[in-house]
Amino acid sequence: MSTAEAPDEDRRDFLYIATGAVGAVGAAALAIPLIDQMNPSASVLALASIEVDLSPIEEGQSITVKWRGNPVIIRHRTAKEIEEAKAVPIADLPDPDARNANVTDGSEATDANRVVDGKEQYLVQMGVCTHLGCVPIGNEGEYDGWFCPCHGSHYDTAGRIRKGPAPENLPVPEYKYLSDAKIQIG
Amino acid sequence: MSGHSTYNPTNPVMKWVDDRLPLPRLMYDSFVSYPVPRNLNYWYTFGGILMIMMVSQIITGIVLVMHYTPHVDMAFDSVEHIRRDVNYGNILQKWHAVGGSFFFIAVYIHIARGMYYGSYKAPREILWMLGVAIFLVMMATGFMGYVLPWGQMSFWGAKVITNLFSAVPFFGEAIVTWLWGGFSVDNATLQRFFSLHYLLPFVLVGVVILHVWALHVTGQGNPTGVEVKSGQDTLAFTPFATVKDAFALSVFFIVFTAFVFFLPDYLGHSINYEEANPLVTPEHIVPEWYYLPFYAILRAVPDKLLGVVAMFGSILVWFILPWLDTSKVRSATYRPIFKQLFWLLMIDFFILGVVGANPPEGWWITVGQIATFYYFAHFLILLPLVGLLETPRPLPSSISDAVLAKNTGKQPAAQPAE
Numbered sequence: 001m002s003t004a005e006a007p008d009e010d011r012r013d014f015l016y017i018a019t020g021a022v023g024a025v026g027a028a029a030l031a032i033p034l035i036d037q038m039n040p041s042a043s044v045l046a047l048a049s050i051e052v053d054l055s056p057i058e059e060g061q062s063i064t065v066k067w068r069g070n071p072v073i074i075r076h077r078t079a080k081e082i083e084e085a086k087a088v089p090i091a092d093l094p095d096p097d098a099r100n101a102n103v104t105d106g107s108e109a110t111d112a113n114r115v116v117d118g119k120e121q122y123l124v125q126m127g128v129c130t131h132l133g134c135v136p137i138g139n140e141g142e143y144d145g146w147f148c149p150c151h152g153s154h155y156d157t158a159g160r161i162r163k164g165p166a167p168e169n170l171p172v173p174e175y176k177y178l179s180d181a182k183i184q185i186g
Numbered sequence: 187m188s189g190h191s192t193y194n195p196t197n198p199v200m201k202w203v204d205d206r207l208p209l210p211r212l213m214y215d216s217f218v219s220y221p222v223p224r225n226l227n228y229w230y231t232f233g234g235i236l237m238i239m240m241v242s243q244i245i246t247g248i249v250l251v252m253h254y255t256p257h258v259d260m261a262f263d264s265v266e267h268i269r270r271d272v273n274y275g276n277i278l279q280k281w282h283a284v285g286g287s288f289f290f291i292a293v294y295i296h297i298a299r300g301m302y303y304g305s306y307k308a309p310r311e312i313l314w315m316l317g318v319a320i321f322l323v324m325m326a327t328g329f330m331g332y333v334l335p336w337g338q339m340s341f342w343g344a345k346v347i348t349n350l351f352s353a354v355p356f357f358g359e360a361i362v363t364w365l366w367g368g369f370s371v372d373n374a375t376l377q378r379f380f381s382l383h384y385l386l387p388f389v390l391v392g393v394v395i396l397h398v399w400a401l402h403v404t405g406q407g408n409p410t411g412v413e414v415k416s417g418q419d420t421l422a423f424t425p426f427a428t429v430k431d432a433f434a435l436s437v438f439f440i441v442f443t444a445f446v447f448f449l450p451d452y453l454g455h456s457i458n459y460e461e462a463n464p465l466v467t468p469e470h471i472v473p474e475w476y477y478l479p480f481y482a483i484l485r486a487v488p489d490k491l492l493g494v495v496a497m498f499g500s501i502l503v504w505f506i507l508p509w510l511d512t513s514k515v516r517s518a519t520y521r522p523i524f525k526q527l528f529w530l531l532m533i534d535f536f537i538l539g540v541v542g543a544n545p546p547e548g549w550w551i552t553v554g555q556i557a558t559f560y561y562f563a564h565f566l567i568l569l570p571l572v573g574l575l576e577t578p579r580p581l582p583s584s585i586s587d588a589v590l591a592k593n594t595g596k597q598p599a600a601q602p603a604e
Contacts, residue, residue: 035364038364038365038367038374038378039363039364039367040363040366040367040368040369040374041367041374044367044368044369044372044374064465066464066465068368068369068370069368069369069370069371069372069464070369070370070464071464071465127465128370131349131490132345132346132347132349132350132352132490133345133346133348133349133352134342134345134346134467134471135465135466135467137467148467149467149468149469149470149471149545150342150346150467150471151485151546152545152546152547152551164488165485165487165488165489165490165493166490167489167490
């Protein structure tokens with residue numbers, strides 16, 4: 001055995017630190033798969049897009065389609081509803097952001113920014129209340145739009161939050177027109 | 187009261203075991219010779235009742251899992267299969283479902299008893315905080331269990347409650363997606379809730395063991411709030427407390443089984459007999475009755491994040507209750523003003539429950555906001571102030587003095603209704 005103390009202590013320190021480091025890295029490496037397994041699986045992510053034919057929807061009628069497990073509301077709006085939505089000053093909106101995946105982030109929540117230009121009669125939006133996720137009911141509420149029965153949020157005819165606990169406008173999912181009356185969501 | 191052991195096994199086998207693993211000694215010291223205050227009333231029997239309810243839920247739960255299928259396409263039908271086809275499944279399923287409600291009835295009484303008699307005060311702070319932790323685990327377990335039958339209320343309750351986490355700044359959406367394992371409550375959500383609903387009761391058992399351990403270190407409180415001073419103040423746990431607990435348990439079970447057999451759906455929602463539909467929210471969604479007061483607090487605040495903070499805060503505030511109550515006197519029996527505040531809080535909590543059951547419209551919103559304000563004012567303003575301002579009534583010099591005075595009628599001490 002060596003009589004010199006210093007090298008021994010260095011060796012001990014090294015062993016402590018090395019063991020601790022391996023333990024910490026090991027725990028972190030173990031935690032990642034255990035936590036990440038709860039995120040959406042590849043099969044869930046794969047169900048990304050659907051096609052919807054808009055032609056059967058009469059004016060004043062809404063349909064609900066299921067996309068990624070959530071309802072998407074597609075409404076063929078009446079001229080009166082479009083007028084109402086256009087008449088609202090941005091300053092009156094609790095959420096001035098368009099929340100539209102198809103326009104630049106941070107665009108103003110004008111009616112034009114909530115729909116596709118030239119197709120403004122069709123409002124396509126998630127039927128998921130931005131408060132706690134219930135499905136708002138159409139043709140209800142104080143603004144002729146949607147009303148969430150769970151906690152009393154009122155949305156207007158462009159799906160913008162006007163009153164109640166919901167913080168944001170109903171989000172518009174990413175979608176595009178494949179033909180004149182057919183859209184692809186996602 | 188963790189005094190020295192009086193266990194003295196005469197049976198040679200028990201002595202042999204005791205010398206190697208003193209488990210029989212631990213049981214004997216904890217549940218036979220353990221001294222309890224002689225003046226415990228029936229409000230003190232709910233700890234034992236809760237213990238039995240927990241075991242009852244675990245046993246019926248394990249049995250139900252033998253027939254249940256945690257999959258969105260089969261969950262609803264498998265619960266119907268249990269109720270219609272499985273031998274005695276009808277009773278077992280109802281026992282478990284109604285048992286959840288009665289578990290909460292007992293725990294609310296148990297918590298209220300703790301608040302009335304100041305059971306949370308030094309040296310029982312950790313005992314109390316473990317109790318609050320137990321309540322939180324119970325709430326999580328009950329919530330996940332309610333999702334499993336996959337009815338309309340199961341689904342929408344799950345969606346609303348998990349969405350509470352979307353109020354978290356920046357990471358909200360990512361957290362909710364992670365909780366769901368998708369973009370909505372779906373099969374992945376149901377399966378993980380099933381897994382956790384099976385796990386959490388055993389976590390509960392663990393925390394309950396700590397709770398009972400802490401209780402046995404500090405000794406039990408009692409209706410006078412005066413600590414045990416001599417052997418005259420106590421009785422042996424067995425037979426005295428055991429028999430009293432057993433009697434209270436029998437009465438409790440008469441009411442409980444009456445609901446199981448004759449009113450199994452009274453405490454639930456009929457809409458949950460409709461299978462979950464992710465495209466239609468029921469007209470009026472409400473949580474199970476035992477969450478209603480907290481649900482009312484959530485809805486009373488018009489801001490999403492603050493509403494969630496208020497809801498969780500309304501339970502978390504109990505953690506600091508031992509330090510919010512500034513009075514040195516434990517029992518409400520000797521605190522004239524606090525006693526009235528306690529009953530006002532009970533009324534307030536009940537009002538919150540009624541508000542939670544009603545739609546968030548009109549004057550219900552105002553009532554909910556006033557009741558929410560009062561709830562927090564009770565804990566954060568009134569309790570600290572009353573402790574400083576109130577003049578308590580004279581305390582009895584010991585538990586046995588209080589018992590004797592009551593029995594001879596010399597000093598008619600105000601007792602709560604039993």
